[in-house]
Amino acid sequence: MSDQWVEVCHVDDIDEEDVIRFDHQQKTYAVYRSHNSEYFATDGLCTHEKIHLADGLVMDFVIECPKHNGRFDYRNGKALNAPACVNLRTYPVKVEAGKVMLDTQGQGNP
Amino acid sequence: MSRDETMVIVGAGHAGGRAALTLREVGFAGRIVLIGDEAHLPYERPPLSKALLKGESSLQACSLFSEASFMASGIEHLSGVRVTKLEPDLHRVTLDDAVTLDYSKVLLATGGRSRSLDLAGRHFSNVHYLRTVDDALDLQRRLEPGMRLLVIGGGFIGLEVASTARELGCEVTILEAGPRLAARALPERLSDALLTLHRRKGVVIHLGVHIDSVHGNEALESVQLVSGEHLHCDAVLVGIGTQPNLELAQQAGLATGSGIQVNRFLHTSAPDVYAAGDVSEMQRADGAFHRQETWRNAEAQGRLAALNMLGQQAPFETVPGFWSDQYEFGLQTVGVLAADARVIERALSGEGMLLLYLDARSRLQGACGWGAGNSVAKDIKLCERLIESQVLLPLDQLADIRVSLKGLLRGAHA
Numbered sequence: 436m437s438d439q440w441v442e443v444c445h446v447d448d449i450d451e452e453d454v455i456r457f458d459h460q461q462k463t464y465a466v467y468r469s470h471n472s473e474y475f476a477t478d479g480l481c482t483h484e485k486i487h488l489a490d491g492l493v494m495d496f497v498i499e500c501p502k503h504n505g506r507f508d509y510r511n512g513k514a515l516n517a518p519a520c521v522n523l524r525t526y527p528v529k530v531e532a533g534k535v536m537l538d539t540q541g542q543g544n545p
Numbered sequence: 546m547s548r549d550e551t552m553v554i555v556g557a558g559h560a561g562g563r564a565a566l567t568l569r570e571v572g573f574a575g576r577i578v579l580i581g582d583e584a585h586l587p588y589e590r591p592p593l594s595k596a597l598l599k600g601e602s603s604l605q606a607c608s609l610f611s612e613a614s615f616m617a618s619g620i621e622h623l624s625g626v627r628v629t630k631l632e633p634d635l636h637r638v639t640l641d642d643a644v645t646l647d648y649s650k651v652l653l654a655t656g657g658r659s660r661s662l663d664l665a666g667r668h669f670s671n672v673h674y675l676r677t678v679d680d681a682l683d684l685q686r687r688l689e690p691g692m693r694l695l696v697i698g699g700g701f702i703g704l705e706v707a708s709t710a711r712e713l714g715c716e717v718t719i720l721e722a723g724p725r726l727a728a729r730a731l732p733e734r735l736s737d738a739l740l741t742l743h744r745r746k747g748v749v750i751h752l753g754v755h756i757d758s759v760h761g762n763e764a765l766e767s768v769q770l771v772s773g774e775h776l777h778c779d780a781v782l783v784g785i786g787t788q789p790n791l792e793l794a795q796q797a798g799l800a801t802g803s804g805i806q807v808n809r810f811l812h813t814s815a816p817d818v819y820a821a822g823d824v825s826e827m828q829r830a831d832g833a834f835h836r837q838e839t840w841r842n843a844e845a846q847g848r849l850a851a852l853n854m855l856g857q858q859a860p861f862e863t864v865p866g867f868w869s870d871q872y873e874f875g876l877q878t879v880g881v882l883a884a885d886a887r888v889i890e891r892a893l894s895g896e897g898m899l900l901l902y903l904d905a906r907s908r909l910q911g912a913c914g915w916g917a918g919n920s921v922a923k924d925i926k927l928c929e930r931l932i933e934s935q936v937l938l939p940l941d942q943l944a945d946i947r948v949s950l951k952g953l954l955r956g957a958h959a
Contacts, residue, residue, distance in 0.1 A: 452951070484589075484606075490919035492926040494951075501922030502868060504841070517567075518844060
């Protein structure tokens with residue numbers, strides 16, 4: 436499958452240790468900036484119930500769903516506690532010329 | 546825990562279902578019998594008054610299990626069945642068809658039922674309650690643009706149904722006997738905000754009113770208030786609270802108050818009998834018993850009960866909390882909103898606000914707030930961590946939104 440890099444935002448549009456919602460072609464993503472300014476991306480909706488993760492809290496490398504307290508490691512999508520039990524899909528992210536880029540066709544860290 | 550043990554779970558709602566799932570998840574290989582009086586597999590109830598009522602969700606989407614995961618779990622689900630007797634001394638329950646079942650451990654997750662309103666001793670075909678998915682689907686069939694829905698009770702069920710009905714184009718009137726909305730759970734500030742929101746959305750709200758008489762034949766056509774005012778309706782939703790299903794525990798001689806009394810390990814007063822979810826009334830550190838009717842409590846207690854049934858001795862430590870979604874707004878609370886707390890308000894974006902409840906030593910005990918969508922969630926989650934950490938907070942800075950709650954939390958850990 437070919438790469439599909441799309442521009443998400445400027446690197447400073449996401450605060451350190453925070454997350455934003457990014458919608459692209461009928462899909463929604465959550466794009467994260469860690470406390471040490473690494474960038475990551477996962478599917479935008481919690482796997483437990485379809486709720487936007489971008490409203491959730493980021494602490495260290497963990498995103499917590501805004502409603503049900505399901506937690507995921509956003510670096511690899513791993514579901515960390517009930518009620519979330521299905522992992523999030525992750526996507527490759529890179530920074531180029533001050534822009535955060537996301538590969539919508541790629542597979543991020545397992 | 547051996548293979549020949551039997552875990553019986555009475556009540557196949559959220560707490561019971563979560564307990565059954567957890568037993569399997571952590572490796573219990575014996576028999577699990579999950580008994581419920583509804584026809585369905587366990588499901589989560591919050592969408593019933595919102596997405597499901599609106600026709601945007603389904604029972605399947607609310608279910609704790611998929612059909613496949615349920616089949617794979619090997620859990621025996623007795624649906625449409627009631628437990629009529631519990632005999633702790635014999636470790637036995639009796640079902641409504643007189644079949645008996647011996648258990649190693651039993652969990653009572655019997656939940657509650659809608660408190661019914663006495664309408665002059667009469668039954669009307671268009672008076673609805675909302676507790677189960679079937680209740681929600683029955684009500685859904687009534688909600689059409691232009692129909693007149695009368696909501697009796699200005700608590701969360703009434704307010705969420707009013708919100709959904711307005712979004713579907715219904716004409717909605719709410720009657721509340723008390724002086725403000727959702728008074729049992731919310732501070733005046735949020736009750737007032739909800740009142741303003743609903744009125745802005747076109748809901749007619751009468752506070753401090755009482756019904757004098759009801760009129761109609763097969764269907765309820767109108768009610769007359771004590772004030773003399775006459776209100777016509779096409780359907781009625783009664784949301785005046787729930788009544789915990791205590792009868793089984795009471796007949797078995799278990800200690801009960803407003804719920805089935807349990808300690809922090811969710812043990813009832815009888816050996817090998819546990820209780821969880823809406824029906825359990827847990828003793829807190831201060832000695833008082835508290836019962837909670839929330840998603841979070843059902844989820845956390847269902848899980849903990851399963852672990853303790855398998856021999857763990859883990860105390861219940863989950864901070865209480867709930868949410869409510871109305872129109873495009875979301876409300877959340879966490880911790881205890883004590884009447885004698887010092888309350889500090891932080892403005893959030895838009896109309897949003899966050900109220901912080903501090904004790905005399907300026908430690909956070911509770912918080913509640915609301916805003917567009919789920920925008921209040923981040924702050925509420927930070928508040929949960931501040932409550933858990935019991936860090937001393939700078940009172941004079943808390944109202945300043947430039948002072949980040951995350952920074953205060955991190956400062957405590959630095």
